[in-house]
Amino acid sequence: MYRALGRLGGRLPRPPPSRGLTWGAGGSAPHLGGADLASLPAAARRFVEEGVELCRPSGVHLCDGSKEEGDALVALLREQGVLHPVPKYENCWLARTDPQDVARVESRTVLVTERERDSVPPAPPSGEPQLGRWLSPRAFDQAVRQRFPACMSGRPLFVVPFRMGPRGSGLARAAVQLTDSPYVVASMRIMTHVGLDVLPDLQGGDFVRCLHSVGRPLPLTEPLVSNWPCDPERTLIAHVPDERRIVSFGSGYGGNSLLGKKCLALRIASRLARDEGWLAEHMLILGVTPPSGRKVYVAAAFPSACGKTNLAMMQPALPGWSVQCVGDDIAWMKFDDEGRLRAINPERGFFGVAPGTSPSTNPAAMATVRRDTLFTNVGLGSHGEPFWEGLESLLPPGTSLTDWHGRPWALGSPQPCAHPNSRFCAPAANCPSMDPAWEDPRGVPIDAIIFGGRRPEGIPLVYEAFGWQHGVFVGSAMRSEATAAAEHTGRRLLHDPFAMRPFFGYNAGRYLAHWLSLGERRGLCLPRVFHVNWFLRDPSGKFLWPGFGHNARVLAWICSRVAGEDNAKEMPYGLVPKEEALDLRGLPGVSYRHLFPLDRSFWERETRELRTYYQENFGEDLPREVMDQLEALEKRVRKI
Ligand code: OXD
Ligand code: MN
DSSP: OGGGGSOOOOOOOOOOTTTOSOOSTTOOOOOOOOBOGGGSOHHHHHHHHHHHHHHOOSEEEEOOOOHHHHHHHHHHHHHTTOEEEOTTSBTOEEEOOOTTOOSBOGGGEEEEOSSHHHHSSSOOSSSOOSSOOEEOHHHHHHHHHHHOTTTTTTSEEEEEEEEESOTTOTTOEEEEEEESOHHHHHHHHHHSEESGGGGGGGTTSOSEEEEEEOSOOSSOSSOOBTTBOOOGGGOEEEEEGGGTEEEEESOOSHHHHOTIIIIIIIIIHHHHHHHHTOEEESEEEEEEEOTTSOOEEEEEEOOTTSSHHHHHTOOOSSTTOEEEEEESSOEEEEEOTTSBEEEEOOOSEEEEEOTTOOTTTOHHHHHHTTBSOEEESOEEETTSOEEOTTOGGGOOTTOOEEOTTSOEEOTTOSSOSSOTTOEEEEEGGGOTTBOTTTTOTTOEEEEEEEEEOOOSSSSOSEEEOSSHHHHHHHHHTOEEEOOTTBSOOSSOEEEOGGGOTTTOSSOHHHHHHHHHHHHHSTTOBOOEEEEEOSOOBOTTSOBSSOOGGGHHHHHHHHHHHHTTOOOEEEETTEEEEOGGGSOOTTOTTOOHHHHSOOOHHHHHHHHHHHHHHHHHHTGGGSOHHHHHHHHHHHHHHHTO
């Protein structure tokens, strides 16, 4: 596609021999060294040449993933005023972004395919498309032409060879990201495996091509805000699944720019998974071990900022139980030769939401971020500690605070100190509760899949699906209150099928069909499917369930179901624990009855809204089996 833009195969510009790369207009810059570009396999070299031809950077740096390179990147980012020290923690840094570049931008995230229908179901009759956005190849070429030529002038281009997934795993993927953002390189080094040992995997040309620019060539025409280069007006995050290609412009933040995460590991990978018969999902993976024995691994899909990281690192409030983390955001899963579903975490780090993370909600995450962590848009205490909403009790007396804009801030101020979507980017290896098998190339065996969302009313604490098809229906019917991870606001309930709404890499109707097709395959040991809701509230708005470590009580019931215990009773929407099968001991004020509401008018409303949602958003691409499941539920609801 954008290859059509110019003559290819030109010579790579070389950095000036005595100074290494140049870092911007007139800046005296640390020398990063970098690996020899000649070591790139031919296909990767061609990709770099195309990028250079198009973006016209001041130099090219091939990242080798070394510690020296990491130190030099930090030095460079400090010199540019992007990173600030967090001296109370070890090797930790704080970035503050332009306030216009703080979250994923779903409205500017597109899939590029010849046929619109390959990307999205038929357009809804009214309103915004909810299941992804399509851009024609022509419009995409034009968008690239309007943005990328010479967009890296005055800035060096970093070539980041990286791998998603453990070395040796059949699911692992090699990729190359070209970027003009050293912040992105520093983050990619935490979130993925960056290094020259990836180069042999690029040899055959079968790698994902990622091109990213912050879109602020030098010299600047307008000053930067917070020293953070970005171009919010022209931001575009485009995926070309047929070419395994990602092109991102204008944002330096999170999933818009760390292209291994949402763009590759979910959007591109979900399409690869469909083509190749596996699953790429927005799911955490954890292992739970009961006092008596057999560890059970589960994968769980929750929409952004519903507590995936907290659940993945949970410390059970049930004596004798333990939970270990394999991943907190993305699972790649494939049935093995024995028909067992096995999952790997394609990532190597956590890009977690900071506010709300505290020693009481997630002690393992707090331990993880004590070193080697890049914080973005959190506050800073005068003793050199990061600060966000939830850490108030940790502040030593007399601490003064700076908010995420870098301005003085006082406890009790109406605006939060940390941005609600502020993040920590930390190596998974730092987490004290990582599972011993988290990097096992064979993956871990998955016995249960859990769906969930923030549902203040009507949806019970936990239920099990009646079978695979019903489970796929339950995933397709997920809804949750909006969060700060994207540009949405307020407490609206959003439909979020499989927690993949922003991350489908192809038509969501066909995605459901792909899940259903697994139920038809012979010889598979299909996991049980559950739905959980930690967020039920009473009429005064108070949560009915204590959550966090107590969620182990729900995991304990799920484990008992996996073990084949006959301890469930049937409700119209699914199977729930018999009263004595859910351990509620020591939870004063928590009542089984409130946790398992059954309200006919709620379910009538829910099924009616779901029917409208399916009709408007999936249209004729909704698989018949899913509509059959809805009709069966409607029938059961009429009998309540
Ligand atoms: C995330 C998200 O950042 O889901 O993980 O938005
Ligand atoms: Mn996520």
